[in-house]
Amino acid sequence: MTQGLILVLIVVGAYLAAHGVFDWLARKLVIVSGAEYLILGVLLGPSATGLIDATFLQDIAPASALALGWMGAINGSRLVLLRLVRIPALVYRVAFAESLITLFIVGGLQYFLLSWLFGLSPDRAFAPAVALGAFATLSGHAGIELAARRSRGQGLLVTTLRATTGANAAVAICTFGILLAFGHPPSTALSRPITPTEWTVITIVIGVAGGALYHLFLGEENSVDRMFISLGGVLILVSGAATYLRLSPVMAGMFFGMTLINTSRKRNEITAALSRVERPLYFVLLIFAGASWRLSAQSVWLLPVLLFVVARAVGKFGGARLAARLNDVLPTLGPDWGVALLGQGGLIIALSVNYLYQDTLALPNLVFTTAIISVLLTDLLSGRFAASVIPPATTTMTHPMPHRAL
């Protein structure tokens, strides 16, 4: 039997079993499904059973690169300007303050620890520290949505949590994209090297041009088939171009999704088309990520991982509280509202796989291991975390909107 055949059989069997079990868990115990595929990937990969080897991982790398772009596009498609302008400015202030506090706490602490622990020069330590800071910023929205649905909450707390997860994603994706532009190996194709700013602009242009190309391509076409082919085709092109140029397909994808959703009259159709393959690609990415995992060669790898988990918890918890206090909404949001942001979500896997692709950046396995451990520790309980903060529907709905929000 070939490796491909074994893999398909295992994936299908494991998928069905895991899906059944985790669907039940999500319904009964507020546990969010997803991490099981990561574990499956680890078990299938070279570090455990070896059913998936390095060659096979190389073969399916294009699919995972596409998944990165697709996840970026899905995040971008959530940024509908017409809806965003209806959210009070206060919510953005809180959301971005929380994001940046966590980014700086985790990134700063990691910078010092990695420099000291591995004897890295400031330049070398910068990339993994910033990457980990960006990862720490991310919060999963699935747990929040699950808890919000159960409590039917629509008040300021839920609005702020939703806006914060969006802001977290935007900050993390952009930080990571700019990091890749700074860490880009010099290109010999031109007479002078391309500057990091230019690489950043190229990443954005790839996404925006992709969105424009989609409209030019499709015109006023109404066929769902053509829409899907166009969307898939352009997104593959965008992800491929960013990966080929060693830039971030997640960031290019995000700008693509944002351009698309804000310039099209068919938002629902675009969202449906993007969602159609979100889950399959996410599963591929999770299994790919699990299988790509190698235990870090450094014996002290546990220390940065521990620091990440602790500093992130402090950043989320303390940062959220500080952000709320600075904006005078602590009584409304509650002192522990940051706990709902502890779930990591799937985007961290996308960004960490993207980091793994960049063979010029320091400590790829350590960064990747940290991301995986953080997901495993927090994702299963993200629904519980959110449920502990989001009160029953009646309480949430009666919270008054503070004056500054209006």
Place this chain on the structure above:
Amino acid sequence: MRRLIILVLMLGGMQLILPLGARGYGGQWLLIFGFLIVAAEAVGGLSASIRLPKIVGYLLAGLLFGPSFLNTVDAESITQLAPVSSLAIALIAFLAGAELRWSELKERGVLILKILTVEMTLTFVAVAGFLVAVREYVPFLQDTTFPVALVLSMMFASVAVVHSPAVTMALLTETKARGPVARSTLGVVLVSDVAVILLFSGALALARSVAPPASASAGGTSLGLLVWEIFGALVVGAALGGVVAVYLRWVRRELFLFAVLIAFFGAELARVVHVETLLMLLTAGFVSENLSEEERGHALRIAMERSAAPVFVVFFALAGASMEVTQILVLWPLLIPLILIRLLALWLGTNLGARWGGASPEERRYVWLGLVSQAGVAIGLATIVADLYPERGADIRTLFLATLAVNQTVGPIMFRYALSRSGELNEDANAESDEILSGLAGDTGEMPVATVAESSTPLPPQPA
């Protein structure tokens, strides 16, 4: 005009990006894949605007951007994208099998067999006879005795009678045509794939006895494998179809993912157990469709068609990129009469067969036009000949691929013309498909197709 602008912009973009990047992590693979989808779809749109099938546009896009002209998609990229072609063939075969209902086979089976018998016999005799008659000008028949020339011509003719399930299915998917001409054409094309393998096995056995290849054992193995390839494909395909039916009965989740996995799994399984991929997946599609309740089978077909759409575009674009224009130019004095004779035999054979089977006047007049395209299993058979007879076989393969390139391009145009003339062309096909889907997706249109089967909404039956 808009599409031309897209093509110019994309070519310009590719020229800017390609020198700046680096291979690795599949970036280039993905870039070329995306470029092919968008560029081929743009050219497909251009050809649709002049009332040509989109497939022709995809093929022309591949030809234009492939190694023969602009070389944006180079030979290495074509090799790298080969798995896409395998996946496309698997999806096409499964979809083709799923199109056939047992009740319809019972009703139309005799007619299909009669058409197939007459057209295949006539085409075989005409092509083989022509080659023998002009053997002095045929590269692989020069300097041979009459018996050897005869068996080699028969071997070529046994491959040349093949049709193209890929083109037929793609065009039927594009036009949503479901009338008698469409159904009879599809039936003949699908059954001919089995018949061609049987015919080829006979011709090969005869050739081996008259003109033994340098390695006799190789020929024996190939023949034994061919027999297994056919019957094994039926058995393994039926088993796979049963598994799919069980899945549709008990699980019914993630149909989009399931459709891609089935195609990938089927193609891989066929490779491992050495059975004919097309026939195996065709059988699997047929069994699963006929064992499942109609709405479940329909939901899987929709999921599969959706997942196949971008794959089809790239599949035909790659087929275009693989065409070697230089070969066609060199062989044209032989190629043109050969193609015309095949066309004549197809027209006469189909007409006679349809009369014999008591078909409608439309079927008698137009079915042959759907049988012109060639591809699929024939390339594999031509390769077997090339492996078996390294010197002459290579020439046979070259001539065949040149014939195939022309028929592959002309065939879809003729088939679309046939559907149009017979009044089966559904101009509102896309709108209808979208209506079905929006009906399934509910008012918001936000439910992904993957969850269609999970919905309790009854699905509309497939139009007869």
